Amino acid sequence: MPKRVGMEVSIGIAEAVKLCDVDVISAYPITPQTHIVEHLSELVANGELDAEFIPVESEHTAISVGAGASATGARVYTATSSQGLALMHEILFIVSSMRLPIVMTVANRALSAPINIWNDHSDIMAERDIGWIQTFAINGQEAYDLTFHAFRVAEDEKVQLPVVVNIDGFTLSHVIEPIELVEKELVDKYLPPRKPILTLHPDNPVTMGPVGIPEVYTEARKQLEVALMDSKEVVVKAWQEFKKIFGREYHPIETYKTKDAELIFVTMGSITETAMLAVDKLREKGEKVGLVYIRLWRPFPHEEFYNAIKKAKILAVLDRAISYGTNSGPVYTEIRSSLFDKKKKPYVQGFVAGLGGRDIPTERFFEMIEIARSAAEKGECPQYIHLDVKED
Numbered sequence: 001m002p003k004r005v006g007m008e009v010s011i012g013i014a015e016a017v018k019l020c021d022v023d024v025i026s027a028y029p030i031t032p033q034t035h036i037v038e039h040l041s042e043l044v045a046n047g048e049l050d051a052e053f054i055p056v057e058s059e060h061t062a063i064s065v066g067a068g069a070s071a072t073g074a075r076v077y078t079a080t081s082s083q084g085l086a087l088m089h090e091i092l093f094i095v096s097s098m099r100l101p102i103v104m105t106v107a108n109r110a111l112s113a114p115i116n117i118w119n120d121h122s123d124i125m126a127e128r129d130i131g132w133i134q135t136f137a138i139n140g141q142e143a144y145d146l147t148f149h150a151f152r153v154a155e156d157e158k159v160q161l162p163v164v165v166n167i168d169g170f171t172l173s174h175v176i177e178p179i180e181l182v183e184k185e186l187v188d189k190y191l192p193p194r195k196p197i198l199t200l201h202p203d204n205p206v207t208m209g210p211v212g213i214p215e216v217y218t219e220a221r222k223q224l225e226v227a228l229m230d231s232k233e234v235v236v237k238a239w240q241e242f243k244k245i246f247g248r249e250y251h252p253i254e255t256y257k258t259k260d261a262e263l264i265f266v267t268m269g270s271i272t273e274t275a276m277l278a279v280d281k282l283r284e285k286g287e288k289v290g291l292v293y294i295r296l297w298r299p300f301p302h303e304e305f306y307n308a309i310k311k312a313k314i315l316a317v318l319d320r321a322i323s324y325g326t327n328s329g330p331v332y333t334e335i336r337s338s339l340f341d342k343k344k345k346p347y348v349q350g351f352v353a354g355l356g357g358r359d360i361p362t363e364r365f366f367e368m369i370e371i372a373r374s375a376a377e378k379g380e381c382p383q384y385i386h387l388d389v390k391e392d
Helices: 009-019 034-045 059-071 082-097 140-154 184-190 214-246 271-284 302-309 330-338 362-378
Strands: 003-008 024-027 052-055 076-080 103-108 133-136 163-168 176-181 253-256 263-267 289-294 296-298 314-319 347-352
Touching (some): 003 009, 009 103, 009 176, 034 052, 059 082, 076 082, 082 214, 133 140, 133 214, 140 163, 140 176, 140 214, 214 296, 253 271, 253 302, 263 362, 289 302, 302 330, 314 362, 330 347
Parallel strands (some): 103 163, 263 289
Antiparallel strands (some): 003 176
16 A cells, blocks of 8 residues: 655655666756765665756756766756756756756746745746756646656666756745655656666777857757647656556646636646645635646647636736746746747736745635736737835
């Protein structure tokens, strides 16, 4: 029988990484992801995990070491957050372009300045276009499960791309939640040993990441885009296989009470469970509302998203980051772009809330439904509304 225990989500992620038999962990501590790599260092130190734990002097070095290790054929894991992710920026493109299947947990946290250690999605939204597969967890169980899924997808011979698993900093990373742990033999059944296609080795020299002259650079970038878009098929198949082995089911887009919904909230991350509660309360008042939440952020699942929302009249999209200079949030922009060629599409109203860890109570969703409905009835040109801003 599966063992269900109360566990800090960060510890659960580290335990999942252990079960994946990683070879190399390159790590630098940064709040709020530190507990993940701290626990992994303990597992290595006490002999529970046979891996090289490499403490480095910066996040830039952490991902650089990871890239080198992955290029030799090792199974590599790292984790970071906020300014640490930003410091990795230069190397993140190199990892995806060189098709190195590193798995990284990002404990989402606000970017400076001012310095803020609490949760929003501004760090990962600044890295939307790095060429990595990206998923979002809404709770501790998903954070645990998506770790296995990330390695399974990243190392698939049809994919060979790095994967980010996003978890909300503090809201998930430091919270104790019930997690159903899995058996090692089941993980081994789901996740085979890595079989690299091309590796660095002194006995068989190869060149990786050479200069891309104009005559080849365009094709190289196009190749990465095709690989990333084509990875969705493997992402979905890996979730189907996960259900067969572990019993839990995941999809790129998830729905909650949308069958007859006229207005649908759109969320990502742990705020999704608050949105579910808001939907329940609004339903009790007779409101025909529902919820769609995005689990697969890159590659964006356009078809699945449209099928989930196409019967709605209004979408209320909640962003936890600002796309500066566009008068919108990044998820809102993505959705409007995804729907631009659809003949039948709902009115889309964007909202930004919860920046820097500010609380988003269910009442915010009550405000969203009134604002979105009023704007749709007036036929106003959609733009994002920043909720809960102190004006004085």
